[in-house]
Amino acid sequence: DQQVKQNSPSLSVQEGRISILNCDYTNSMFDYFLWYKKYPAEGPTFLISISSIKDKNEDGRFTVFLNKSAKHLSLHIVPSQPGDSAVYFCAACTHTGNQFYFGTGTSLTVIP
Amino acid sequence: DVKVTQSSRYLVKRTGEKVFLECVQDMDHENMFWYRQDPGLGLRLIYFSYDVKMKEKGDIPEGYSVSREKKERFSLILESASTNQTSMYLCASSTNYEQYFGPGTRLTVT
Numbered sequence: 001d002q003q004v005k006q007n008s009p010s011l012s013v014q015e016g017r018i019s020i021l022n023c024d025y026t027n028s029m030f031d032y033f034l035w036y037k038k039y040p041a042e043g044p045t046f047l048i049s050i051s052s053i054k055d056k057n058e059d060g061r062f063t064v065f066l067n068k069s070a071k072h073l074s075l076h077i078v079p080s081q082p083g084d085s086a087v088y089f090c091a092a093c094t095h096t097g098n099q100f101y102f103g104t105g106t107s108l109t110v111i112p
Numbered sequence: 113d114v115k116v117t118q119s120s121r122y123l124v125k126r127t128g129e130k131v132f133l134e135c136v137q138d139m140d141h142e143n144m145f146w147y148r149q150d151p152g153l154g155l156r157l158i159y160f161s162y163d164v165k166m167k168e169k170g171d172i173p174e175g176y177s178v179s180r181e182k183k184e185r186f187s188l189i190l191e192s193a194s195t196n197q198t199s200m201y202l203c204a205s206s207t208n209y210e211q212y213f214g215p216g217t218r219l220t221v222t
Contacts, residue, residue: 009152032209043116043202043213044155089154093209098143098162099170100211104154 003027004092006103014111019077021106023090026071030092030101035064035075038087038105047088048075080110115139116214118203124220131190133217135203143206144186146170146178148199149216155202161186193221 005024013019021035031052036044050057050064050073057064063076077084090103119134137144143162147155147170157170159178167178175197179187186205190197198221204211 006154034210036213041121041216041218043204043215046210046212049209091155091211098206099157099160099168100145100206102147102155104152 002104003030004090004101004103006088006090006106008106009104010107010109012109012111013080015082016079019075019080019084019108019110021075021077021088021090021108023073023075023103024071025073025092025101027092027094027101028071029094031095032093033064033066033073034091034093034100035062036089036091037084038089044089077108080108082110082112084108085110116203116205116212118201118214118217120217121215122218122220124222125190125193126222127194129190129193129221131193131219131221133188133190133201133203133219135186135188135205135214136184137186137205137212138184139205139207139212140183141205141207141212142183144180145204145206145211146176146186146188147202147204148172149202150199158188193219195221197221 034049035047038044087105145160146158161180177189201217203214
């Protein structure tokens with residue numbers, strides 16, 4: 001059973017606009033949440049993370065929001081750039097930090 | 113800079129062959145992982161290891177085995193490759209909450 005879900009397989013956004021990628025989870029024991037970006041034929045690269053004790057973390061154009069009561073997190077990219085076009089994976093882990101659960105990914109296309 | 117390397121970027125093997133995928137990390141990380149990535153299924157954990165000679169099954173260990181004889185090296189073994197093991201294989205290492213991935217090996221079994 002999928003413990004981390006990304007229900008939108010794809011998303012298209014105009015350059016300069018905001019991209020919002022969503023992720024839902026079922027396990028209330030998850031302690032830490034991460035977003036990864038993946039280009040074709042490359043491994044995922046870490047983008048941004050958030051601890052369960054926070055509700056927001058910001059890094060430049062990227063912001064992650066966590067709503068623990070709804071078991072939902074989102075990644076906001078603003079402004080979106082063509083180079084942001086990639087597959088984005090949401091992941092979660094418990095306090096042990098030695099097992100990660102990934103969503104199925106959302107393919108983002110930023111249109112110039 | 114953390115570096116995770118995988119022995120091959122592309123590999124073509126025949127059904128029934130034994131396949132070894134090697135992964136090496138240079139940051140002295142305790143934890144290492146093997147995933148496969150398939151369209152629509154995301155990253156699925158095959159095995160992970162939290163120490164030398166230790167291994168734990170992930171979500172889809174059937175048809176795979178692993179070996180970790182040295183801290184920096186984690187090998188994935190397909191004892192008898194089958195066509196349904198055609199996939200992108202990703203190795204990762206971590207020391208806390210953040211995983212670092214290798215470039216992946218695209219394995220095709222014919």
